[in-house]
Amino acid sequence: MASYAPGHAASQTKHHEWRTAENSAAHLLPHLDTLARTKPNLKLLDVGAGSGTISAGLAAHIPHGTVLATDISDDILTRAAAHATSLGITNISFQRASLPNLPFPDGTFDVVHAHQVLTHLSDPAGAVRELVRMCAPGGVVALREVDMHMWCFWPAVDALQKFQGLMADVLVANGGQDEAGRRLVSYALAAGVERKQVEAGFGTWCYSAPEDRKAWGGSMIERLKTSQMRSKGIELGIVTEEGVGEMIKAWEQWIENDEATLGIMNGEVIIKK
Template structure:
């Protein structure tokens, strides 16, 4: 698995901005009962973890990630947040060091988009769930981005990010596929809901937190790679990034859709 956005301090900051801005939209309806055993698969630097653990303070949350550096960063973030109900280990979700049926719930956020075989990943996680246990999956879909003023250069810059993720073995359009992926992986009771972010001048916290600091920053972050791999020439790339920033001005708008899915593991 290759994380196309890299592991820079700027990317860590972007992930934290994204999590803070989208807390209510993505997490308000996720709460786990006291005593629940919860696995967060692919915790990254812990940006979502601190929200997940704080929202379910009496659940036992175990977080894994394939990157040792990310696990260290996530552990430090949780410690700073004063969370006592969460532990971290480095592990590959395809070969996690837990017995079958170890968990009551699994949480996966912004992970499947980076995997070459998301169905296999979901099936592996199903093996770690007790019969009837739940999985929650959240993913974005870069094809859902639209904005005013419209810009061909901006759409091409976004397309470069989609192409780079595909070259790395992932799928930046995976949000629209959550329902069939979970069904193929053997889950029951699959339900998917779109979560739309819409930002305009009447919602300055979203203009800054999402349009500028999350989405545009994400596109900007792959500029050197996109130009270096000749996906787009440098002037067009620069024009695309300027156009995305242009949508944050008083007459601009920006919209993007995340998809949140829940499902259950089959009974024994």
């Protein structure tokens, strides 16, 4: 992936930084703890780490191991490094690198983790093949991807439903996958993984507390005002300027509504090497 279409502006990364190992990689943590008991000096690769909030949490779970966090943007890796430093986490390093050709030999890492990466790729199965290649025998590859069609809003406002469709349509127009969450097992099998190696499940995000509504809704409003999603949507005729205005107003009302909730379903897979 030579570029990341949504970009790394604050409107894009603000809600990413809400993510932690606990709320976004819970499917990996038991496996991580089990592996660390027999091999404390685990080597973990976090691909597409972004702002590094999940990466730092994973590093905290393996204090005697090491984490290498990669992304395609030097700027976002600088931000991730500053976050780790602010938490006093020292067993983590950062390197610019890009799927599908990561510069690491076969079997370099005990754990390979990718969160919300495959959904942005035109060849997710090829990316899984590359992630599995870098995992050592006895290790695990952990994947988690959103499904753009499994969002649940309350109140079920029409403008918010249309926003969900806008996000999905622009993602596909950029060459991404709007159903990645439900297709993770398929990607793994297409990558040559045997079915018996794959554990599959689903996990959710919930945005309902006032601070969570503000983080998510505020980020979506900024996207509607300034991001590539807005310009691409208008260019392709997916949305109009008037429609964008209605979506902004709906998000503003959603943030202020104490009844408001948003649930998002994510597919999760553990591949045992």
